Amino acid sequence: GGVGKTTLLTRINNEFLKTRVVFDAVIWVTASRQANVEKVQQVLFNKLEIPKDKWEGSSEDERKEAIFNVLKTKKFVLLLDDIWEPLDLFAVGIPPVNDGSTSKVVFTTRFSTVCRDMGAKKGIKVKCLAWEEAFALFQTYVGEDTINSHPHIPKLAEIVVKECDGLPLTL
Numbered sequence: 001g002g003v004g005k006t007t008l009l010t011r012i013n014n015e016f017l018k019t020r021v022v023f024d025a026v027i028w029v030t031a032s033r034q035a036n037v038e039k040v041q042q043v044l045f046n047k048l049e050i051p052k053d054k055w056e057g058s059s060e061d062e063r064k065e066a067i068f069n070v071l072k073t074k075k076f077v078l079l080l081d082d083i084w085e086p087l088d089l090f091a092v093g094i095p096p097v098n099d100g101s102t103s104k105v106v107f108t109t110r111f112s113t114v115c116r117d118m119g120a121k122k123g124i125k126v127k128c129l130a131w132e133e134a135f136a137l138f139q140t141y142v143g144e145d146t147i148n149s150h151p152h153i154p155k156l157a158e159i160v161v162k163e164c165d166g167l168p169l170t171l
Helices: 005-018 037-048 060-071 112-117 131-142 153-163
Strands: 025-032 076-083 104-109
Touching: 005 025, 005 076, 005 104, 025 037, 037 060, 104 112, 131 153
Parallel strands: 025 076, 076 104
Antiparallel strands: none
16 A cells, blocks of 8 residues: 555546547546445446436446446446455446457556456556655655755655655655
């Protein structure tokens, strides 16, 4: 945790939102530890503007069908952040996304087994920064004036960056 997966997904989200011509819908879902089909379906309901009469009082399968019927007509990007356990996308109502599909599903997870179990086509491992890179990033964001404003600050900054053990610490 803390290596920058959500930050990267946020940047991807922002780029897709700038170029809406390519996709009809860009949907962000933060899954977290308690991710389940119902929770993800609720976020999709809110984002896709599914009529309430097709949603309220409906079963999980009926909600799945309502989501599927909307998404099958769209080019979409589904961004799932912080997946802790495999999530059955078909049970949610997500149409199959394969090599020929114009839609995409991108997700972040701490666990390579989740990538495997969810059938990820491509995995990108995000690693901690080397100490030198982490310290340089910290210095860039804090600024030279701040670092040099007191004789104790450079040493304290080194201690803080070492304590974070390569996580991209910025202020």
